[in-house]
Amino acid sequence: MSEFDLIDLIRARCPIDRADVRLGIGDDAAILAPPPGHELVVTTDTLIEGVHFPASTGARDLGWKALAVNLSDLAAMGATPAWALLALTLPQADRAFVADFADGFAELAAQHRVALVGGDTTSGPLGVTVVVHGFVPPERALRRDGARVGDQVFVTGVIGDAAGGLACLERRSPYLLEASADARAALIERLERPTPRIAAGIALRDGATACIDVSDGLLADLGHIAERSGVGIELDAWKLPTSSALLATFEESERLVLQAGGGDDYELAFTAPLDRATSIERDLARVGCGATRIGSVVAGRGVRLLDAGGGEIVLARGGWNHFA
Amino acid sequence: MSEFDLIDLIRARCPIDRADVRLGIGDDAAILAPPPGHELVVTTDTLIEGVHFPASTGARDLGWKALAVNLSDLAAMGATPAWALLALTLPQADRAFVADFADGFAELAAQHRVALVGGDTTSGPLGVTVVVHGFVPPERALRRDGARVGDQVFVTGVIGDAAGGLACLERRSPYLLEASADARAALIERLERPTPRIAAGIALRDGATACIDVSDGLLADLGHIAERSGVGIELDAWKLPTSSALLATFEESERLVLQAGGGDDYELAFTAPLDRATSIERDLARVGCGATRIGSVVAGRGVRLLDAGGGEIVLARGGWNHFA
Structure with missing residues (x-):
């Protein structure tokens, strides 16, 4: 099973239903249309086997969690989620693992209307990096630097x-x-x-x-x-x-x-x-x-x-x- | 040396000089202002030691290459680069390695006015995932699907x-x-x-x-x-x-x-x-x-x-x- 078969498998399980995705998975890059008058909020988090999750973690749970920890950063900014990219590194091209992983990812993505628009699938020690994008009205994002004495x-x-x-x-x-x-x-x-x-x-x-x-x-x-x-x-x-x-x-x-x-x-x-x-x-x-x-x-x-x-x-x- | 020291080290070596970066490294996410009337082009590529580069690769070259392979995808779309995120996984918190890596990354980033706006630094087998964002005028991106017989x-x-x-x-x-x-x-x-x-x-x-x-x-x-x-x-x-x-x-x-x-x-x-x-x-x-x-x-x-x-x-x- 090649890298491209795995990408097709992931894409089939993560359908896109957003008009602001002009071009999704399958080209050199995704083409996206940010909503006028909003700021873009972007974050990334990596999960490595044995560091961030035990080897016993199921593929479906891992797919969910890899997206969840990233969406949580958008939540902390007060942003509305929109688009995700997925960089998945796997020891071998394991079809069942990837299918389960994609199902867990897609389950949470659907709850928040997040479209998977791109990524990379590589061979190596098990690890996942997800990137998520969301929107906020201008200067309305929640930040870490606004706490005041008495709050x-x-x-x-x-x-x-x-x-x-x-x-x-x-x-x-x-x-x-x-x-x-x-x-x-x-x-x-x-x-x-x-x-x-x-x-x-x-x-x-x-x-x-x-x-x-x-x-x-x-x-x-x-x-x-x-x-x-x-x-x-x-x-x-x-x-x-x-x-x-x-x-x-x-x-x-x-x-x-x-x-x-x-x-x-x-x-x-x-x-x-x-x-x-x-x-x-x-x-x-x-x-x-x-x-x-x-x-x-x-x-x-x-x-x-x-x-x-x-x-x-x-x-x-x-x-x-x-x-x- | 902690994860946060490493992030500070990278940030210091990758100065940001773009007005469209409203908030860079250091919060839960970056806040960015896409230019009105443009589409956003986004891509990610991962490099894993022993798969995409030999263990002998110098840290400075690796920093350059990790950004270069991503910018190349933007080039293939005809996009103007703007922002990058860096997810770096390292076997140990090696200050010299990270400094050299960041210098190589920053050298190429400066050539194309790319701002490093976020990322993640984790412990694990050596690997790098970079995400880059660029802009194109609406419907002007180069795609893979436009070749016609006779071209x-x-x-x-x-x-x-x-x-x-x-x-x-x-x-x-x-x-x-x-x-x-x-x-x-x-x-x-x-x-x-x-x-x-x-x-x-x-x-x-x-x-x-x-x-x-x-x-x-x-x-x-x-x-x-x-x-x-x-x-x-x-x-x-x-x-x-x-x-x-x-x-x-x-x-x-x-x-x-x-x-x-x-x-x-x-x-x-x-x-x-x-x-x-x-x-x-x-x-x-x-x-x-x-x-x-x-x-x-x-x-x-x-x-x-x-x-x-x-x-x-x-x-x-x-x-x-x-x-x-």
């Missing part, structure tokens, strides 16, 4: 599940409780099938001052907002929103490590003035997304995790460093 | 040098002549520092009916034009333009294999009606690029290589298949 810090959904799922898969945590199979499956599902918060990001364009997606870990990612905005952030550890599956599966001390230090949740962490909290929560509720106030923006630098008495909690490990 | 077939520059350079590096050809070190160095330079034919592609927007860059091999790449255009192509083997370095280094029979079957030259192969040949040659000469008429578009399908008597030449190996 409140929020996070969508619940956090720590994906890191909990990874610990379940690896059975490496000494703190693993005898949880039900359902609870563990729910955590692993969050790891392998993350939900990019696209509608929430768009809803936040009106109210948030800064936004980031939680990919490397809550402390690490909020650290980027703090650094780029020139502020400090204080988080109340006991406010971090927790799923019942995580509660059932890990002891409290380990849970906090997973929630503050673990990555891969793809929730949105954002800042906003307190007087916008009600309208933001209403806007998010309209798109089916909850949010929790977890801390505040202060003068200074860095991110501190506080206990109920105001004392700082220092975790054993921080955010994810790809070269650690 | 002539042309190629820019000389071909076969890059494949010759690879054979020199690998010392694998039994046909290698005792050429001068200069000749061999010239071939290896073509392999490691290809020149994307950007100005030529733009000049061809007025006259060419179809265009592709010679990356997988002349026969294979013209085969894509033939297939997409629903035509056949006949090439006159004795007309293929040949460098003096290639002449000095390989016997005739091997030379033809390198020129027709070898890839990585990144010249442009294109079709055009005969009555446009003079104006096309003049337009190309203005941008310092020569072109040679090497064959014609005929009814039928596929690409046939003919000798001076009109007989078909069948080569021992065809174009490059990444999974061969």
Whole structure:
């Protein structure tokens, strides 16, 4: 099976239904028509086997996740997704693997009307690089550098599940409780099938001052907002929103490590003035997304995790460093 | 050295000087302002160590080439380059390697005013995926599907040098002549520092009916034009333009294999009606690029290589298949 057969296989499973795609897969490049009066938002993320996902990950889940982690970056900018490119490197031309991968990719792409418009298929160690493009009205993108002292810090959904799922898969945590199979499956599902918060990001364009997606870990990612905005952030550890599956599966001390230090949740962490909290929560509720106030923006630098008495909690490990 | 230090290192070496970049490296995504009234042309290519380049390739050459092969796809569309993203996967966080890589990338980027606006740096087996964006006036992009029976077939520059350079590096050809070190160095330079034919592609927007860059091999790449255009192509083997370095280094029979079957030259192969040949040659000469008429578009399908008597030449190996 040649490279071109694989490309045909992928193309057949990822139909394009967008008038702004003038020429899709099959030429030297794609030809696209950006909407007038909008800015283009572009990002790329790579997933490497053994680094970003375990070798046990199914091809279909991998296809979904490779797109999801990229769409999550568009969500963090408040952008509406449009086009994707896929660079897939495979040890061999495995038809079944590629078909399943494309199906997982296409399943999520269809939810957000994302057209796969190009890519590259090469031989080598298993890895995926996806590029996504989205649109925002001029100067309306959510950035990392807009947090102001006095703003409140929020996070969508619940956090720590994906890191909990990874610990379940690896059975490496000494703190693993005898949880039900359902609870563990729910955590692993969050790891392998993350939900990019696209509608929430768009809803936040009106109210948030800064936004980031939680990919490397809550402390690490909020650290980027703090650094780029020139502020400090204080988080109340006991406010971090927790799923019942995580509660059932890990002891409290380990849970906090997973929630503050673990990555891969793809929730949105954002800042906003307190007087916008009600309208933001209403806007998010309209798109089916909850949010929790977890801390505040202060003068200074860095991110501190506080206990109920105001004392700082220092975790054993921080955010994810790809070269650690 | 962390991922973020590496990103800072790359960013410092690839300065951005474009007003249409509203936000570059350092947020969840880049924010870009496409020019009104143009189409966007987007492509991506991956280079994997041991597949697309030998382990001996210098970091600086690799940085250049990773961008060059992508810009070549823009050239084949007649697009003006603008923005790039870089997904770099490295076995370890090697500061010197990344600095050299970024310098090679930046050297070529500066020639074409390409801004590096985003990317990803991950740990894993050495590989590079680059994405480039360019612009064309509406419906003016060069495509693969416009060749018509009776058109002539042309190629820019000389071909076969890059494949010759690879054979020199690998010392694998039994046909290698005792050429001068200069000749061999010239071939290896073509392999490691290809020149994307950007100005030529733009000049061809007025006259060419179809265009592709010679990356997988002349026969294979013209085969894509033939297939997409629903035509056949006949090439006159004795007309293929040949460098003096290639002449000095390989016997005739091997030379033809390198020129027709070898890839990585990144010249442009294109079709055009005969009555446009003079104006096309003049337009190309203005941008310092020569072109040679090497064959014609005929009814039928596929690409046939003919000798001076009109007989078909069948080569021992065809174009490059990444999974061969």
